[in-house]
Amino acid sequence: xxxxxxxxxQVNVAEGNPLTVKCTYSVSGNPYLFWYVQYPNxxxxxLLKYITGDNLVKGSYGFEAEFNKSQTSFHLxxxxxxxxDSALYFCAVRDGGDDKIIFGKGTxxxxxx
Amino acid sequence: DAGVTQSPTHLxxxxxxxVTLRCSPKSGHDTVSWYQQALGQGPQFIFQYYEEEERQxxxxxDRFSGHQFPNYSSELNVNALxxxxxxxxxxxxxxGVSNQxxxxxxxxxxxIL
Numbered sequence: 001x002x003x004x005x006x007x008x009x010q011v012n013v014a015e016g017n018p019l020t021v022k023c024t025y026s027v028s029g030n031p032y033l034f035w036y037v038q039y040p041n042x043x044x045x046x047l048l049k050y051i052t053g054d055n056l057v058k059g060s061y062g063f064e065a066e067f068n069k070s071q072t073s074f075h076l077x078x079x080x081x082x083x084x085d086s087a088l089y090f091c092a093v094r095d096g097g098d099d100k101i102i103f104g105k106g107t108x109x110x111x112x113x
Numbered sequence: 114d115a116g117v118t119q120s121p122t123h124l125x126x127x128x129x130x131x132v133t134l135r136c137s138p139k140s141g142h143d144t145v146s147w148y149q150q151a152l153g154q155g156p157q158f159i160f161q162y163y164e165e166e167e168r169q170x171x172x173x174x175d176r177f178s179g180h181q182f183p184n185y186s187s188e189l190n191v192n193a194l195x196x197x198x199x200x201x202x203x204x205x206x207x208x209g210v211s212n213q214x215x216x217x218x219x220x221x222x223x224x225i226l
Binding site for chain 1: 117146148153154155156157158161168169171203205212214215216217218219220
């Protein structure tokens with residue numbers, strides 16, 4: 001069965017510093033990977049996805065993620081954090097042979113001014 | 114271009130009651146998925162509707178049922194409500210059953226007393 005792990009409940013980063021939010025996954029087939037962000041009392045907003053191709057995927061708001069097949073990881077990164085990046089971030093995976101998407105439990109990102 | 118809309122935004126019910134939540138997908142989308150997000154958790158997949166049929170289902174009891182209408186809008190019904198059903202219910206839409214990212218509504222906050 002497919003699964004997603006986000007090992008950090010919370011990540012604190014100073015404004016202007018690079019940030020990384022970690023995600024590892026487990027699927028039986030080819031993984032389709034996604035990152036979403038959730039602001040208070042709102043639904044999830046799509047940031048980026050990996051389906052196939054280049055391992056470095058660029059997305060919205062300056063975020064990017066690196067797919068690493070050998071480590072089964074898909075970490076979210078940004079070169080310079082903004083206070084407005086503070087939110088809840090979810091990694092999600094879809095097994096290529098399945099339709100349902102499995103979400104991680106989320107990582108709360110705090111950007112300190 | 115309206116995004117995914119959900120109604121109502123908030124709902125309070127008592128144990129044993131029944132509830133119906135509604136979702137209108139983003140314009141051009143024909144697939145609707147429903148998720149349950151408990152406090153402090155990631156969204157849990159309930160089921161997905163495509164061409165008015167339940168295409169796939171997560172690990173939820175039969176008390177959870179749904180419907181998709183010819184205009185692609187959808188309803189989520191929950192019978193015999195339990196305290197544990199208190200959560201944010203999210204609807205997400207996409208085009209076809211594909212690798213396109215899902216667009217989420219802001220959810221319905223359901224509280225069971």
